[in-house]
Amino acid sequence: MPSAWEIEDLKSTNDWCFEIDESDGNLLRDSIKSLFEQDRDLLSYSPSEFDFGSSWEIIEKALLEAHHRKGLSIVRGLPREDLNQDEFRLLSWAIGLKAGVARPQGLASQYISAVQDAGTDYRAANGRGYSSNAELDFHVDVADLTILTCYNKAKSGGQSIISSGVTAHNYLIKERPDLAEIAYQHFYFSRQQEQAPDEKPFYSLPLFEEESGNLFCNWNRNRVQSAQNIEGVPELSKLQNETMNFLDEILTRPELMYTMYLEPGDIQIINNYRMFHSRTGYLDFENDLQKRCLYRLWLAPPDSIRLPESWKDFYRSVEPSTVRGGIIGQSYDKTCSDFDKTQSKFMSMKINTS
Numbered sequence: 001m002p003s004a005w006e007i008e009d010l011k012s013t014n015d016w017c018f019e020i021d022e023s024d025g026n027l028l029r030d031s032i033k034s035l036f037e038q039d040r041d042l043l044s045y046s047p048s049e050f051d052f053g054s055s056w057e058i059i060e061k062a063l064l065e066a067h068h069r070k071g072l073s074i075v076r077g078l079p080r081e082d083l084n085q086d087e088f089r090l091l092s093w094a095i096g097l098k099a100g101v102a103r104p105q106g107l108a109s110q111y112i113s114a115v116q117d118a119g120t121d122y123r124a125a126n127g128r129g130y131s132s133n134a135e136l137d138f139h140v141d142v143a144d145l146t147i148l149t150c151y152n153k154a155k156s157g158g159q160s161i162i163s164s165g166v167t168a169h170n171y172l173i174k175e176r177p178d179l180a181e182i183a184y185q186h187f188y189f190s191r192q193q194e195q196a197p198d199e200k201p202f203y204s205l206p207l208f209e210e211e212s213g214n215l216f217c218n219w220n221r222n223r224v225q226s227a228q229n230i231e232g233v234p235e236l237s238k239l240q241n242e243t244m245n246f247l248d249e250i251l252t253r254p255e256l257m258y259t260m261y262l263e264p265g266d267i268q269i270i271n272n273y274r275m276f277h278s279r280t281g282y283l284d285f286e287n288d289l290q291k292r293c294l295y296r297l298w299l300a301p302p303d304s305i306r307l308p309e310s311w312k313d314f315y316r317s318v319e320p321s322t323v324r325g326g327i328i329g330q331s332y333d334k335t336c337s338d339f340d341k342t343q344s345k346f347m348s349m350k351i352n353t354s
């Protein structure tokens with residue numbers, strides 16, 4: 001299985017690395033510059049407005065690689081230098097519009113997030129990693145695919161880390177089958193106080209589960225520990241703690257943990273039910289225009305596969321090719337539902353978000 005990679009596998013082939021050449025990049029830049037309007041709502045753009053030229057074939061291959069093969073891909077060469085931060089945000093949004101149905105990402109039901117230090121306390125009951133500069137635990141995001149585009153690197157740190165959940169699962173079974181049994185049982189995760197009105201403040205699902213011959217991986221230590229302070233969540237057992245510690249030990253083995261810096265103009269695509277990701281802490285430049293800034297999309301792709309039934313509470317739908325995942329949050333209004341409907345129609349996907 002290509003997603004069961006180790007570092008040597010990533011180094012021995014570049015079939016997961018892609019590049020947009022300069023002339024395609026220029027075409028993309030011109031398309032974005034002609035469509036950008038400072039006050040236009042991103043949700044009002046249509047995928048057919050953007051001209052990606054042949055760069056779309058490259059991005060499509062990268063999406064396929066991340067979604068159905070290695071679980072991870074990189075595309076280099078977005079036209080970063082010629083675009084300001086808002087134009088680059090529109091470019092990032094346009095990629096999501098063409099690739100699937102973007103999902104909301106938090107309390108404010110925002111469909112695209114600037115991954116930027118806003119001073120958030122990651123370990124707080126309502127803490128989130130993307131708006132802090134902290135070192136993060138290995139985790140999955142709440143959608144089939146995450147697309148990150150890099151506008152600025154940090155002054156120091158902010159290294160991207162990925163470890164294959166599939167590989168970790170294989171080692172767990174081989175080395176500690178007793179703990180693998182525990183990992184197949186439900187763990188409780190906090191929603192970090194971002195639950196929608198119809199959701200509980202926590203959800204539960206196993207760390208690993210098989211469905212229709214596919215393995216589904218899920219992990220987020222910060223949310224498991226945060227859930228321990230929520231009424232109604234059972235206390236972690238000694239064996240559960242041991243499983244968590246052993247899993248993190250596997251994930252951080254040098255031969256399994258892939259580290260890289262995203263450079264301005266890079267896209268990173270991750271399959272969240274196969275990969276666990278993380279990031280080192282970072283220091284920003286003084287100048288606001290130079291501070292670390294990535295744009296993040298959570299995506300329901302049209303060619304998604306069936307999830308285990310236990311994921312229903314987490315993704316709200318387990319059916320293949322449906323609009324699923326995301327953090328619906330507390331500002332999901334008619335504009336959001338209209339966007340979901342229009343975009344799912346464009347993608348010929350079924351909608352099932354509430």
Ligand SMILES: [Fe+2]
Binds near residue numbers: 139140141277
């Ligand atoms: Fe993440």
